[in-house]
Structure formats: C-alpha cells, structure tokens
Amino acid sequence: MRLQIDVVKTQGNFTLQAAASVEGRRTGIFGQSGCGKSTLVHLISGLLQPDRGEIVLDDLTLFSSVKKISLPPEQRRIAIVFQQAMLFPHLGVKANLLYGYKRCNTANRRIDPQAIIDVLQLEPLMKRGVNRLSGGERQRVALGRAVLSNPRLLLMDEPLSALDDALRFQIIPYLKSVSAEFGIPYLFISHSVLEMQLMTDRILVMKEGKITEETTPDQLARNRMAGSQTGYINLLTLKNPVMESGLYRYPWGTGELLISNGQPGESSLFELTSRDIILFKQHPEAISARNLLECTVRELFRSDGRVGVVLAVHNETLVAEIVRSAAEELDITEGSTLFAAIKASSFRRLN
Amino acid sequence: MLLLTPEDIQAILLSLKVALTATILSLPLGFATAWLMVFRSFRGKMLLEVLVNLPLTLPPVVIGYFLLLMLGRNGWAGKFLDAWGIQIVFTWKAAVIASAAVGFPLLVRSIRLGMESIDRQLIQASRSLGARWFDTLLTVVLPLSIRGILAGSSLMFARSLGEFGATIIVAGNIPGLTQTIPLAIYDYASSPSSTMMALSLCIVAVAISVLVLFLHEMLGRNLEKKESL
Numbered sequence: 074m075r076l077q078i079d080v081v082k083t084q085g086n087f088t089l090q091a092a093a094s095v096e097g098r099r100t101g102i103f104g105q106s107g108c109g110k111s112t113l114v115h116l117i118s119g120l121l122q123p124d125r126g127e128i129v130l131d132d133l134t135l136f137s138s139v140k141k142i143s144l145p146p147e148q149r150r151i152a153i154v155f156q157q158a159m160l161f162p163h164l165g166v167k168a169n170l171l172y173g174y175k176r177c178n179t180a181n182r183r184i185d186p187q188a189i190i191d192v193l194q195l196e197p198l199m200k201r202g203v204n205r206l207s208g209g210e211r212q213r214v215a216l217g218r219a220v221l222s223n224p225r226l227l228l229m230d231e232p233l234s235a236l237d238d239a240l241r242f243q244i245i246p247y248l249k250s251v252s253a254e255f256g257i258p259y260l261f262i263s264h265s266v267l268e269m270q271l272m273t274d275r276i277l278v279m280k281e282g283k284i285t286e287e288t289t290p291d292q293l294a295r296n297r298m299a300g301s302q303t304g305y306i307n308l309l310t311l312k313n314p315v316m317e318s319g320l321y322r323y324p325w326g327t328g329e330l331l332i333s334n335g336q337p338g339e340s341s342l343f344e345l346t347s348r349d350i351i352l353f354k355q356h357p358e359a360i361s362a363r364n365l366l367e368c369t370v371r372e373l374f375r376s377d378g379r380v381g382v383v384l385a386v387h388n389e390t391l392v393a394e395i396v397r398s399a400a401e402e403l404d405i406t407e408g409s410t411l412f413a414a415i416k417a418s419s420f421r422r423l424n
Numbered sequence: 425m426l427l428l429t430p431e432d433i434q435a436i437l438l439s440l441k442v443a444l445t446a447t448i449l450s451l452p453l454g455f456a457t458a459w460l461m462v463f464r465s466f467r468g469k470m471l472l473e474v475l476v477n478l479p480l481t482l483p484p485v486v487i488g489y490f491l492l493l494m495l496g497r498n499g500w501a502g503k504f505l506d507a508w509g510i511q512i513v514f515t516w517k518a519a520v521i522a523s524a525a526v527g528f529p530l531l532v533r534s535i536r537l538g539m540e541s542i543d544r545q546l547i548q549a550s551r552s553l554g555a556r557w558f559d560t561l562l563t564v565v566l567p568l569s570i571r572g573i574l575a576g577s578s579l580m581f582a583r584s585l586g587e588f589g590a591t592i593i594v595a596g597n598i599p600g601l602t603q604t605i606p607l608a609i610y611d612y613a614s615s616p617s618s619t620m621m622a623l624s625l626c627i628v629a630v631a632i633s634v635l636v637l638f639l640h641e642m643l644g645r646n647l648e649k650k651e652s653l
Contacts, residue, residue, distance in 0.1 A: 120548050146551040147559075159549045163567040172563075173553030222553045 074098060074226060074258030080116055080126030080136070089113065089282040098258040101273030103266075103293060109282040110262045114230045117260070118153055119146035130226060150181070152219035156231040158211035160203040166214055167199050173222025181223050184255050189217045192254060193247055209240040213247060220251050227252065227259040233268060242342065242424040245271055266294050267306050267344070298347060298394055299377035305347035305392045309420070312340035320363065320417050326387030331363040333417040342423040347381065347394035349419035353412040354403050362414040370409050373400070380405075384413060426624045431599050435608040436628055442516060442604060443584035446523035447577050450531055454576065458535035459565065463547075480529045484589030487525050491594045495521070518595035519602055523584035530583055531576040538572015539565065571647060578640035582633055605629050 079092040089109040104110050115121035117128060117135070125138040134142050135149050152173060160169050174186060190196055193213045198206060206214065212232060219227055229248065233241045249272065252259050261272045269276055270290040278286045278293065288296075298305040314321035314335045321335025335341065351362070368386035375381070380400040382393045393413060395403075405411065428436075457476060461469065479487055495502045495512045505512060512518050542565065550560040588606040595602040597611065605625055612622035 115548075118548075118552050120551065145556070146548075147554045147556050149552075150554070151552060153549065153552045155545055155549065157545070159543065159545045161546060161550070161564060172550070172555075176554035176559070218553065228552075 074100070075129075075131055076100070076117075076226070076260070077127070077129040078113075078117070080123035080128060082112060082116060082121065082123045084112065087112075087282060089116075091279070091282070091284045093277050093284045093287065095275055095277060095287070097275050098252065098256075099272060099274045100258070100260050101269045101276040101290070102260060102262045102279060103264065103269050103276050104279035105264050108279045110264075110279055111230060112282075113279070114153065114228050114260075114262060117226075118151045118228055119144060119149050133225075147176070150177075150223070150225045151228055152222045152224035152226075153228045153230060154212075154216055154219050154232045156234050158208075158215035160206075160211055160214055160218070162203060164203065166195070166201055166203055166206070169203060169214055170195070170218050170221055173218055173224075177221075177223045184221060184223055186221055188255075189221055189251070192251060193217045208236055209243055212236065212240075212244055216244075216247060216251060220255060220257060224257060227257050229259055229261045229272075231263055232261075233263070233265075238423075241268075246424075248272065266290075266297055266301065267303075267308075270294055270306065270308060295374055295376060295381055295392070297376070298381055298392075299379040303346050303348075304394050305381060307345040307347065307391050309343045309345065309389075310340055311335075311343060313338070326389035328366070328387035330415075330420070331417045332420045332422075334420065334422050336422065343420040344423055345391070345415065345420050347392045349415060350384075350391065350393035351414045352382065352393055352395060352399075352403065352405075353414065356412055357414070360414055361416075363417040364413075364415040366413045366415070368411055368413050370405055370407055370411060372407060373405065382411075384411070386413065426627065427620050428624055428628075429621070431603070432608060432621070432625055432628075434600050435603050435605050435625070436632075438516060438519075438602070439585055439604040439606075440632070442519045442523055442587075443581050446520045446527060446584045447531075447581045449520070450524045450528055450580065451573070451577065454528060454531040454535055454580075455566075455569075455573065457532050458539055458569075458572075459561070461532070462536055462539040463565075476532050477529050479526050484522075484526055484587070485593060488522055488590030488593030491518070491522060491525065491590065495594065513594060514596045514598065514602060516595065516602055519587070519591045519604060522590035522594050523587045526587055526590055527580035527583040531580040534576030534579060535569055535572045538569035538575070541572075542568045571644060574640065574643055574647075578636055582636050585629065585632060585636075 075096045077094045082089045089112050091113055102110050102113065112121065116123050119135065122143060123136060128136040134140065136143050161172065171186060193216065195213060195217055198210055198214065203211065232248065233244060236244060263269060273290055276288050276290060276293055277284050278288060294305050309325065311323040311325060311330065314323045314337060320331045320333055323330045323332055323335065332343065366386045368384040370382055371385045372383035373380055378397060379394050380397055382395060382405060384391045384393060391413065461473065492513060493499050495518065497506065502513065512521065546564055547560055550564045555563065586606055591604060592607060597603055597607045605628065609622050609625050612618040612625065
C-alpha cells in the first residue's frame with residue numbers, strides 16, 4: 074500500500090494541513106485527541122472533502138482539486154473500523170457481516186465469508202441480535218464486516234479505545250491476523266504508544282493538524298519515554314513456563330526470566346516498563362529481585378532529562394531508563410557491562 | 425346505544441378514507457422533507473422549515489381559504505387541473521388535500537425526531553462499506569427512522585380525522601359526499617333535537633382515536649422487542 078496525501082481542510086477555527094507519503098502494510102497515525110486524526114480518516118475515506126490538495130492510494134487518485142476528481146466513499150473501497158463498533162442495530166450479525174460483501178463487485182470479492190467467520194470465531198454469534206453482543210464481540214463483528222467489503226485499505230480509527238484493557242489485548246491478535254491472512258493493509262489510528270508498538274511498522278505523528286514526523290514504533294516509544302507516565306514499554310512474548318516455588322520460569326532468548334503473574338501453556342504477552350529495571354555496575358551479592366541479568370550496553374539515547382539504556386541480554390533487547398546523573402555516576406558507555414535487576418512482579422501480563 | 429343513520433355511516437367511512445389517503449400520500453414527501461432537513465445543508469433551509477411548520481400555527485380556516493383560492497376555478501392550480509378535467513374543490517379529494525396540509529408538519533416533525541437520533545457514523549459506515557447514498561437511505565436511514573414514521577403517521581391520521589376548519593371551506597359540508605365525522609357532528613350540534621345523534625358520532629370518534637393509539641403503541645412495542653433480540 075502506498076498512500077500519498079497532501080491536503081488542506083479548514084473546519085471552523087481548526088485547519089488540517091497534512092502532507093505525507095507512506096508505504097507499507099501496517100501504518101500508524103499517532104497523535105493526541107484533537108490533533109486532526111479523525112478528520113484525516115474522513116478525508117481519506119471520502120466522508121469529508123478537502124478544501125484543496127490530492128489523495129492518491131496506490132495508483133488510484135481518490136481526490137484531486139487540480140484534476141477535479143473526488144471519488145464518492147462507496148467507490149474508494151476503504152473500510153472503516155470505528156471506535157464504537159457501529160453495527161447496524163436493525164440487522165442481525167449475519168446481515169451486518171455481509172452488508173459490504175453484498176455491495177462489493179463480484180470481481181473484487183477475494184475473501185470468503187466463511188473464512189472470516191472462522192478467523193474471527195464468529196460462528197457462535199451468527200444467530201444472535203447485535204444488541205446482545207458484548208463490546209469485544211461487537212468489535213469483532215465490525216472488523217469482519219469491514220474486511221468482507223474487500224477493501225483496498227482498512228482504516229482503524231481508535232478501534233480499541235472503547236474497550237477495557239483485558240478486551241483490548243484479546244482483540245489485537247484478531248486485528249493483526251485478519252490483515253496478515255487476507256493481505257489487507259491498514260492505517261491504524263491511535264493515541265496509545267503501546268498500541269502503536271503492537272500494531273504498526275511505520276508511524277505518522279500528527280500534532281495540531283499537521284503531520285510532524287514519520288518514525289518507527291520503537292523510535293516513538295523512545296522519544297516519549299521521559300514524558301510518558303509509563304516510560305518505555307518493553308514487550309515480551311513468552312511461552313511454556315515451568316512452575317517453580319510459586320513463580321513461572323520462562324525461557325527467554327538464551328536465558329530465563331522469573332515472573333510471578335504468568336500462565337501455563339500458550340504464549341503470553343508481557344509488558345515491562347523501562348522504570349522497573351535497576352542497573353548495577355557490579356554484581357550485587359544478595360538482592361530480593363528474582364531476575365539478575367548480566368548485560369551489555371548496546372546503545373544510549375536521550376529523552377528529555379532521562380537516559381535510555383538499550384541492553385543486549387540473552388540475545389534479546391531491553392530498554393532501561395535512568396536519570397542523567399545516574400548515567401554519569403555509573404559511567405555507562407556503549408559496550409560496558411552492567412547487571413540489570415528486575416522483580417518477578419514487575420512483568421505485567423497483557424493477555 | 426349508538427344511533428347511526430346511513431349518512432352517519434357514510435361520514436365515518438369517508439373520514440377514514442380521507443385520513444388514510446392523506447397520510448399515505450404525505451408519507452413519501454414527509455420522509456423526503458425530513459431527510460432534507462436533517463441530513464442536508466442548503467440555502468433556504470430556514471425558509472423550508474418555516475413553510476413546513478406554518479400550518480401548525482395558522483388557523484385551519486386560513487389554510488382552507490388559501491387552498492380554495494389556489495384550487496378553485498380561477499386559481500392557478502385549479503385552472504391547470506380543470507384543463508385535464510379534474511375537479512378538486514367540493515369533492516372528497518379536497519378534504520384529503522386539506523387534511524394533508526394541516527397534518528403534514530406533525531408527520532415531518534416525528535420523522536425528523538426519528539432521523540435525528542440516528543448515529544451519523546452508522547451512515548458513514550454504510551457509505552464506506554460501498555453503499556451509494558440512496559442505498560444508505562433505503563437500508564439504514566429508512567429502517568432506523570421507522571418509529572418516527574410510525575408515530576408521525578398515527579399522529580397525522582388522528583389529526584386528519586379531526587380536520588374541520590380547512591375541510592369545510594375547501595370541500596364543503598355535503599352529506600354523503602364530503603361530510604366527515606366532525607362536519608356531521610357540527611350539523612347535529614346546531615339542532616337541539618339531535619343530541620343523541622351527535623353523541624353517537626362522538627363516541628365513534630373517540631373509539632377510532634383510542635384504536636389508533638392502541639395500534640400505535642402495539643407496533644411500537646413490537647419494534648422494541650425486535651430490536652432487543
């Protein structure tokens with residue numbers, strides 16, 4: 074997917090002036106609320122018209138004020154997954170799912186409804202009315218409905234914001250697998266750095282109606298480390314733990330991690346904030362933290378008053394965060410060896 | 425006990441026929457007007473709003489008089505229709521037009537309320553899923569404003585049953601031809617000996633109104649049940 078956009082749109086006293094060109098299947102648009110993300114979604118999908126400019130998706134001009142082109146939304150084949158599921162309340166689950174599919178040109182129908190029903194595990198919901206679904210179920214149906222319209226591009230406009238944490242991490246694998254399995258590129262819009270890390274490869278950052286930078290999820294997380302309440306979030310996917318005196322011992326890279334809130338069997342996703350890693354210059358003899366890892370400093374980066382320390386450990390990478398004076402005191406430089414202590418309870422399981 | 429003469433029965437049937445025809449004919453126009461007012465922005469929207477609501481505030485007699493001027497032999501619409509051999513004034517068709525004019529704002533108001541409660545994102549979802557605007561209108565807007573349409577229709581039907589002022593001017597009060605229930609009651613009320621007759625018709629009017637309201641409630645509940653499935 075290649076999206077070229079260069080538009081101006083004024084609404085009241087807010088002006089959106091966005092110019093960017095992105096390529097890739099998993100693109101994010103990041104920004105705080107009110108920065109114009111939703112307006113941009115409307116402009117791309119054709120629900121709003123730019124005052125002037127041009128929007129080109131792959132080889133198709135969706136809008137051009139110079140060439141006087143403006144495709145109506147139904148011809149753009151860009152489906153939206155909204156924050157609220159927005160299922161049609163007067164239709165059943167099945168009719169909702171097939172709404173876009175029925176309106177899709179037979180030549181463009183690549184995705185089989187049954188395949189989506191299987192991937193999203195919708196079979197048990199098929200006979201139910203849409204008003205009897207839970208928040209997560211509704212969002213799954215909405216996702217299925219969008220994908221079944223066989224879109225060129227999927228716009229996910231804060232699709233997880235209305236869900237609580239537990240549900241959010243249940244839905245994420247569905248979002249990813251649907252796009253990967255059926256080869257549909259998406260634009261993922263959100264104000265959450267964590268969601269950006271989980272869902273995207275490239276990110277456009279928006280601020281006050283403008284696209285201010287193009288970056289990667291990791292770079293975004295690093296830049297926002299000091300300012301964010303949670304620091305840099307390390308994400309770890311771990312599986313097959315062994316129970317050991319009340320803790321879970323997970324294989325990780327070439328080593329192991331002890332985690333208190335694990336779960337047996339299937340893979341689990343854990344987050345570990347950069348602030349929960351304590352660094353030692355020498356090996357501390359006795360320590361209550363259950364994980365003490367010998368690691369090498371691969372890279373140092375600055376984020377406001379803080380220093381991010383990128384650690385190479387067990388063939389894996391962790392980012393720790395320290396204040397600048399600590400970095401000077403410990404005399405941390407690239408290549409130096411450190412010991413990282415992490416409490417078993419610092420790992421938060423996300424799913 | 426009910427005392428109904430054959431003329432009274434004719435008046436009752438005529439009332440039902442006029443109210444039903446007026447409601448059915450107004451529905452598509454009412455739906456379109458409500459849609460324009462809710463979903464479109466255009467120049468002269470305020471003027472349309474005032475025009476649609478005008479019959480609510482105008483005395484029905486005034487509406488009837490304007491209709492008479494317009495549809496009469498010398499009126500512009502009357503002349504046009506006369507050329508086609510169509511006679512409106514002092515027929516039951518005039519009663520339909522009078523009822524439609526008076527009841528129209530009520531119909532539009534209710535449909536509008538229904539439409540305004542539709543989440544715009546549902547419409548956007550429909551469009552982005554490949555539906556043209558007319559498709560969206562039929563498959564999303566229409567079914568989701570059905571309660572408003574139902575409420576508006578019942579209101580308009582009931583209002584048409586009671587139409588008096590505009591009807592008597594433009595359709596007259598011809599027994600068996602243009603005499604509806606209110607007009608018949610008016611006739612009876614002017615002679616002291618017909619109190620029982622007037623009362624009988626009043627009871628019929630009450631019965632029809634109650635029936636319409638019941639029907640409206642029942643349909644509304646059915647819809648509610650269906651929605652919560």
